[in-house]
Amino acid sequence: KNIVILISGRGSNMQAIVRAARAEGWPCRIAAVISNRQDAEGLVFAADHGIATAVVPSKGVASREDFDAALRAEIDRFQPDLVVLAGFMRILTPAFVEHYAGRMLNIHPSLLPSFPGLATHRQALQAGVKVHGATVHFVTAELDHGPIVAQATVPVLPGDDEHALADRVLAQEHQLYPRAVRWFVEDRLAISNGVVHVASGQL
Numbered sequence: 508k509n510i511v512i513l514i515s516g517r518g519s520n521m522q523a524i525v526r527a528a529r530a531e532g533w534p535c536r537i538a539a540v541i542s543n544r545q546d547a548e549g550l551v552f553a554a555d556h557g558i559a560t561a562v563v564p565s566k567g568v569a570s571r572e573d574f575d576a577a578l579r580a581e582i583d584r585f586q587p588d589l590v591v592l593a594g595f596m597r598i599l600t601p602a603f604v605e606h607y608a609g610r611m612l613n614i615h616p617s618l619l620p621s622f623p624g625l626a627t628h629r630q631a632l633q634a635g636v637k638v639h640g641a642t643v644h645f646v647t648a649e650l651d652h653g654p655i656v657a658q659a660t661v662p663v664l665p666g667d668d669e670h671a672l673a674d675r676v677l678a679q680e681h682q683l684y685p686r687a688v689r690w691f692v693e694d695r696l697a698i699s700n701g702v703v704h705v706a707s708g709q710l
């Protein structure tokens with residue numbers, strides 16, 4: 508299977524996926540890492556690991572439709588079976604999302620359906636929840652609302668600030684996202700009535 512990973516910045520989730528895929532010998536190829544920002548730090552890691560990289564700049568593009576069309580053309584050059592959004596900070600048009608229906612995953616740093624959108628750790632602290640976490644889900648047109656593949660939880664501890672909580676969640680993301688992508692690559696995910704079922708296996 509061919510995987511294309513989209514990033515906007517640091518790319519630590521992308522790195523976790525690349526490392527796991529190689530260490531565990533997944534039946535797939537990370538065909539490309541694509542960013543909407545030239546200065547995304549993760550591009551350096553990808554290039555250093557022999558992965559094709561590309562930049563589709565979002566800055567200065569006239570419309571969301573124009574950007575998404577350019578992005579789709581770049582992604583499809585690599586004929587992906589799966590598109591992985593890993594810290595990709597763009598809202599995508601419904602037409603783009605539809606084109607990758609059932610083959611695009613995202614990670615969101617909260618226990619969805621709680622706290623969609625931005626500043627999830629601040630939202631969690633303000634709500635006073637005692638458990639927080641991260642969610643991997645299929646991408647649908649409604650932001651942060653697609654069928655849930657996997658979740659990981661962390662405690663919210665007394666004295667936590669956004670930074671401490673974000674770090675705790677990120678450490679879980681690095682375990683969770685590779686596992687979910689591996690399930691997809693191994694054809695273990697099925698969606699029925701908006702609910703994801705995971706076929707049993709080693710994990």
Ligand code: GRF
Binds near residue numbers: 518
């Ligand atoms: C992660 O917390 C991800 O859940 C969120 O943005 C962060 C990206 O981090 N959407 P990285 O680029 O994977 O290091």
